[in-house]
Amino acid sequence: MRRLTTTVALVASLVFAGGAAVAAPQSAGSEVPRARTASAALPERLVAHGSEDVCNYTIKRPTLKAGSSGSAVQQVQCYLNNAMTRADLDEDGDFGPVTHSATKRFQRCAGITVDGTVGAQTWSFLVFWANSTDSVC
Template identity: 40%
Template sequence: MANPGQPTIQQGATGRVVRRLQRAIRRTPNLSLVVDGIFGPATHAAVIQFQQGNPPLVVDGIVGPHTWAALPDGGPMPVLSLGSTGDAVKSLQTVLTNGASQWGGVTPQGIDGIFGPHTEEAVEAFQAWGHVVVDGVVGDQTWSVSLHAASATLESAVGLQYVIG
């Protein structure tokens, strides 16, 4: 099960569990949903739409065990920033290098798995292009930026194998 032990939630809920739900729905993919931790009307509508498309789920807008089980893993991607290292950074650098011409031509200047100042500059250029907060930190909002190609987001292009369970 991709989302084990999650509580039943519905409109009005807030917090980390709602972020997990919103990330899972975005990975269906429903790129219109914002990951903000608030189970409001937009999240409710997205849950209904998901339930309608996945019989035999009950279409009630409530996310219980059966809906959680039908959703992809909603765990977070790692937060990457100056000083981060590893394969997730290497994959991020690859995506930033390959798409740099779309978001201002700023590249990480190498694919070494080390999140240094050049990677930070490339992330900032990507964030400006994606109309999210420009802070050089790759968190939920940056991972959710649509790449405008085949329903891809930064997280799906880098690789969902980095989701933190």
């Protein structure tokens, strides 16, 4: 019975005091490090694809790698041009060495797997950053 009474008292103090009853005050010299927030670097608004998307070659999102070609490669090249500074890719639909290098640079800057292949993860980050007012790098 004593354990139940103690538990009820503890729960009540937490509920009515908002949790402050068990929080120890910080000394003036000890600061708790705050988590970094990248909110300033994140786009304000995201458009997946469509009439407001910055690039409109295609809505298809196939896996692309060196040697791929077509409108999906043009879409990637357009996204890379809009997501990064100094990408300056020709949007010619040819996934050659320059597009491969730009893809790897983008992946490094975005903090995702760096393999030079545009799969689901890279597509997602490309759409996100290309439609941002900021550059990923």
